[in-house]
Amino acid sequence: MARRKRLTLPETGSDPLNRDGFAPETKSMGGLGPGFAPPIAQVAGDAAARAALDEVAAEMARARAEGRMVLRLPLAAIEAGWLARDRLGPGTADDPDMAALIESLRAHGQRTPVEIAPLPDGGYGLISGWRRLTALAHLHDETGEARFASILAFLRSPETAADAYVAMVEENEIRLALSSFERARIVARAVEAGAFPSEKEALSRLFGSVSRAKRSKIGSFLTIYHALGPALHFPDHLGERLGLVLARGLEAMPALADRLRAALEAEPPASP
Numbered sequence: 073m074a075r076r077k078r079l080t081l082p083e084t085g086s087d088p089l090n091r092d093g094f095a096p097e098t099k100s101m102g103g104l105g106p107g108f109a110p111p112i113a114q115v116a117g118d119a120a121a122r123a124a125l126d127e128v129a130a131e132m133a134r135a136r137a138e139g140r141m142v143l144r145l146p147l148a149a150i151e152a153g154w155l156a157r158d159r160l161g162p163g164t165a166d167d168p169d170m171a172a173l174i175e176s177l178r179a180h181g182q183r184t185p186v187e188i189a190p191l192p193d194g195g196y197g198l199i200s201g202w203r204r205l206t207a208l209a210h211l212h213d214e215t216g217e218a219r220f221a222s223i224l225a226f227l228r229s230p231e232t233a234a235d236a237y238v239a240m241v242e243e244n245e246i247r248l249a250l251s252s253f254e255r256a257r258i259v260a261r262a263v264e265a266g267a268f269p270s271e272k273e274a275l276s277r278l279f280g281s282v283s284r285a286k287r288s289k290i291g292s293f294l295t296i297y298h299a300l301g302p303a304l305h306f307p308d309h310l311g312e313r314l315g316l317v318l319a320r321g322l323e324a325m326p327a328l329a330d331r332l333r334a335a336l337e338a339e340p341p342a343s344p
Contacts, residue, residue, distance in 0.1 A: 142185050144222050145196065147209055150188060154197030155233075155240055156261035174207045177220075182208065185224040187243065189236055199228055199236050200243040233267040234277060241278045251308040252315055255279065256293035292319035299329040303336045309344035 186201025198205060205223060212220035230236040241258060244250060259274045268274035271294060279287050293315055296307075299322045304310070310318075321328055 141227070143225050143227055145188075145225055146222050147205065147212065149195050150186075150205060150223065150225070151191065151195055151197045152202060152205055154189075154191070155199065155236055156258065156265055157202050157240075170203060170207060173203055174210055177204070177207050178211060181219065182224050185226045187228050187239065188225045189228050189230055196225070196227070197236070199230070200240045201225075233265065234262070237262045237267050237274075238277055242281070245281075251310070252289060252293045252312050253296065253304075253307040253310050255290045256297045257307075259290065260294060260297050289316065292316050295319040295322050300332060300336075303333040305336070305341050306344040 182204065184201075184204070186204055187199040188196040189199055191197050201223075208220050208223055211217070228236075228239060230239060237258070255278075259271055259278060262268055262274045262278065263271050268277065271291075275287055275291060275294075279290060289312060293310075296304075296310070296315060296319055300307075
């Protein structure tokens with residue numbers, strides 16, 4: 073029986089390249105070479121990539137429209153006075169709460185975005201986050217650092233000014249304890265701004281999530297706001313019990329408001 077002849081490759085030493093410096097020719101996919109994708113596969117891959125990018129772009133647009141995307145905007149683009157604010161207080165570095173916020177932003181940066189709404193003429197109106205905006209502006213004026221020249225914000229799209237006021241009050245009710253006078257004040261200011269036709273409707277909309285008894289107490293402080301308003305130097309320190317007694321007195325004795333205003337103007341208090 074004849075022995076089969078064994079085939080051997082040409083000896084090239086340890087170098088896989090041939091003497092001319094080129095690798096031996098290999099054939100794949102009908103001679104197109106290794107790793108070569110046929111045109112139909114490349115077209116399909118490009119179409120899939122474009123579809124994925126379109127989907128990402130559409131989702132980003134939806135996130136922006138629905139207020140789920142955090143934007144970074146220059147401080148100058150935010151109109152802080154777009155809504156009457158519901159929070160009293162100096163809002164300066166002399167205020168202990170504001171001083172603490174300033175130092176937190178200085179050390180850690182802004183962690184919680186503010187809420188804004190687009191304005192018809194360009195720019196954005198501030199819904200909530202007035203203290204954060206004020207603190208960043210203070211830091212930028214003090215340091216000149218670029219990191220304090222912009223603010224993180226969620227873009228909201230309230231249909232009416234009333235909706236914007238509701239959003240502001242709801243956010244602040246969660247984040248900080250407003251005084252009864254501050255709650256009454258924003259009810260009156262929202263009506264003065266034309267967001268609501270009456271204080272009764274404003275009270276119902278702005279504080280619809282609280283109990284009827286609490287809304288009634290806020291209504292009592294509305295009496296104090298209208299009767300004494302600017303004459304009160306520290307109205308946010310007016311306790312609920314004393315405020316309710318004062319409101320009943322103002323309703324029972326109309327002349328009491330004039331007497332109190334005269335006394336406060338004659339001897340302005342130095343502290344709450």
